[in-house]
Amino acid sequence: MRLWKWTGGLTGIAVLVGIGVGVVVGAPVADGVDRYFSSNKFCAQTCHVMEATVAVELAESAHGTTISGVVPQCKDCHVSEDLIGAYIDHIKGTRELYANLILGIDTVEEFEEVRFDAANRVRMHLVNNDSENCRSCHVMEKIKPERVRGQRQHAEAQEKNITCIVCHYDLVHKETALSEEFDAIVSSY
Ligand code: HEC
Ligand code: HEC
Numbered sequence: 001m002r003l004w005k006w007t008g009g010l011t012g013i014a015v016l017v018g019i020g021v022g023v024v025v026g027a028p029v030a031d032g033v034d035r036y037f038s039s040n041k042f043c044a045q046t047c048h049v050m051e052a053t054v055a056v057e058l059a060e061s062a063h064g065t066t067i068s069g070v071v072p073q074c075k076d077c078h079v080s081e082d083l084i085g086a087y088i089d090h091i092k093g094t095r096e097l098y099a100n101l102i103l104g105i106d107t108v109e110e111f112e113e114v115r116f117d118a119a120n121r122v123r124m125h126l127v128n129n130d131s132e133n134c135r136s137c138h139v140m141e142k143i144k145p146e147r148v149r150g151q152r153q154h155a156e157a158q159e160k161n162i163t164c165i166v167c168h169y170d171l172v173h174k175e176t177a178l179s180e181e182f183d184a185i186v187s188s189y
């Protein structure tokens with residue numbers, strides 16, 4: 001493929017994607033910018049409402065209180081691992097989530113009004129990427145659910161390729177109703 005040759009393979013593509021999203025300043029800076037947007041600082045501290053809601057919820061959840069002390073950061077569940085994916089997420093998902101739904105929200109009450117839509121976006125995103133964020137820590141074949149119900153459902157999940165979020169929603173944040181769209185996927189199994 002000529003474009004492939006011309007761009008010098010993957011590195012070229014990465015540069016092209018970088019330019020494509022308006023990052024012309026080079027990878028090191030881009031990485032810094034990415035880290036800023038991926039950090040808990042951007043997600044929680046600079047945004048008071050996030051701190052008072054979803055961050056507290058995470059801290060009190062099973063993921064915020066693990067025996068091993070491994071505590072996932074916002075980005076672990078909400079931003080793709082690789083840099084290009086992370087950019088696409090910032091543009092498409094995360095940034096859209098913050099820009100359209102969360103940015104400019106000044107009070108907890110205002111946040112609660114958009115929580116339903118926000119939760120649905122995150123859930124649908126995880127459906128569409130096969131819960132890749134969860135899999136960056138959890139290896140399906142290695143999980144040993146304690147109870148029989150979990151063992152049975154995990155066997156079924158592997159057999160039918162059911163993705164994590166379909167069963168493990170309301171994982172770390174306040175319980176939020178299912179949208180029709182997401183409910184239809186959950187009920188299809
Ligand atoms: C262990 C994974 C995980 C971590 C860590 C995590 N989230 Fe979430 N988050 C989710 C999932 C899954 C949803 C989708 C809603 C649901 O089912 O709980 C979600 C939903 C959200 C929503 C939409 C509103 C809602 O209540 O559903 C916001 C905003 C959010 N997360 C922000 C954050 C912030 C900020 C942090 C860090 C302080 C964070 N999340 C950490 C998994 C995570
Ligand atoms: C940064 C790593 C990390 C990420 C990302 C992560 N987890 Fe976890 N998860 C853990 C750790 C650590 C525990 C504590 C239990 C353990 O050590 O086995 C845990 C516990 C759990 C548990 C059992 C406790 C509970 O809440 O019922 C479930 C279920 C679970 N994770 C599902 C998920 C799903 C689904 C996602 C994606 C939305 C996810 N995890 C993302 C590290 C992670």
Ligand code: HEC
Pocket residue numbers: 131134135138139140143144145146147149150151153154156157162163164165166167168
């Ligand atoms: C078909 C539904 C289903 C799917 C899909 C599924 N799980 Fe589970 N999982 C369960 C159930 C049910 C349990 C048992 C919960 C209980 O007993 O409280 C469980 C238990 C767990 C546990 C251990 C909790 C414990 O200590 O017993 C972890 C960790 C976990 N799941 C993570 C995941 C991850 C990560 C994925 C995706 C790679 C996933 N699960 C996919 C239904 C599912």
